Amino acid sequence: MHRLKISILIIRTNKMKNSKVAELLKSTEFDRIVNVKGWVRTKRGNNKVAFIALNDGSVIHNIQVVVDVAAFDEEMLKLITTGAGISATGKLVQSLGQGQSVEIQATEIEVYGTADANTYPLQKKGHSLEFLREIAHLRPRTNTFGAVLRIRHSLAFAIHKYFNDRGFYYLHTPIVTGSDAEGAGAMFRVTTLDALKPPLTETGEVNFKEDFFGKATNLTVSGQLEGELGATALSLIYTFGPTFRAENSNTPRHLAEFWMIEPEMAFYDITDNMDLAEDFLKYLVNYAIEHNADDLEFLNNMYDKELVARLRSITETKYERLDYTEAIEILTKSGKTFEFPVFWGVDLQSEHERYLVEQHFKKPVILTNYPRDIKAFYMKQNDDGKTVRAMDVLFPNIGEIIGGSQREEVYEKLVSRMREMHIPEKEMWWYLETRQYGTVPHSGFGLGFERLVLFVTGMKNIRDVIPFPRTPQNAEF
């Protein structure tokens, strides 16, 4: 009986509740024994007392673990270097030193895993974002990437919350698609055929009838067309999933694999669409300001002194809405010489968009009614015969953050546009049937998730706002 009691006690001690750093730093319940587990950021001190800055990713701040050197095994303490994974138990007290409000006076420390200081690449200071990109498996352990990843999570959660609270349904559109008519860029082929000797047809072409799906398939470049199928049944839907583009784009704003949010709304016209886009963006930015204040403050101090002010202004200002035609007038009258000449009918270049947003209006701009020849086949045609009800939301620093439109719901108009643009009607029979049976006005848009995260974090390169970026010639990790 006696023994049993002792063993139960031991088990209870070992299973003491682990507290997250975030929760301990906020606590005012002092003089209790707590346990915290995490990774060592730095250790400093002298031969009497050592201070361990411990981080577990729950918050950007570290908790200070105070170690009475005499009370611990010297060899064990030597194992505690930057990067080591440890568990520390001790009394939570108000800090005796400056710089932090609480600290833990350690009574017990367990080292789970060491990090050899001679080879561990992360140090206390001085890492470039370029270097960190090459060690993407370890960079989540840095302050910067901790902050970015927590903000990324918040925004993803806020997207679901925003739509759920407003009666939208999350629709899972396919990742593998047999339709190559989406027209949004080069696609990645999905196949189980032998790359060296694929089965051939009588005319010598690859015979995709023998492929897994019995036809040529690719990774999706957009969930929009399937999204429209959902919206013409559930009224309000959104998609939020990975998207793949095989473009050879090497820029700080492009990824081959990225995440996209695509709401699609029945009975919405282009104005409803713009209202939703503006309200949505303001909500998301505001959500981050409210829920990620510590992380934003860190990024503001380290990378971009105007970050928080810029985020605030985006939530407070009314976005400028104007026609493409008016934008062209502003640009031609601006007196500025652009690298790419401006005239009615051209697609706006980055330099033009940047001028409108950053210099002329100094706030986000929503452009509408673009020339139909530079926009997709499914956009609602205006009565002038020249323009379509497209809308692009342009943001400072990153340019186009949202692209959308009211959709063409009139069967005849849609078909004639498809013929003009050589979109294969036969393959798109299912899309066309939404216009044959109970067609209604509807609208939607696409938001590039990483571009949103880029804007909110103030990072400069899109490869730094996704854990494991996929870009041309790079699919490491």
Added chain:
RNA sequence: UCCUCCUUAGCUCAGUUGGUUAGAGCAUCUGACUGUUAAUCAGAGGGUCGCUAGUUCAAGUCUAGCAGGGGGAGCCA
């Protein structure tokens, strides 16, 4: 894909008109120090100067090719 820049210690970077033994801070190791805040102080170890070829008496430095990376552009989200 086009234009342009970069590559020197584990990391961040200096390195003059080509010239003897390539430097600093941080990190590491040793020592000192009773509460540190990127701790501090003293000392030590650490380099095929991205790779290959060339020019030259002599190349980290000049030239070419290749590799990796950055920035700008296009395509777009």
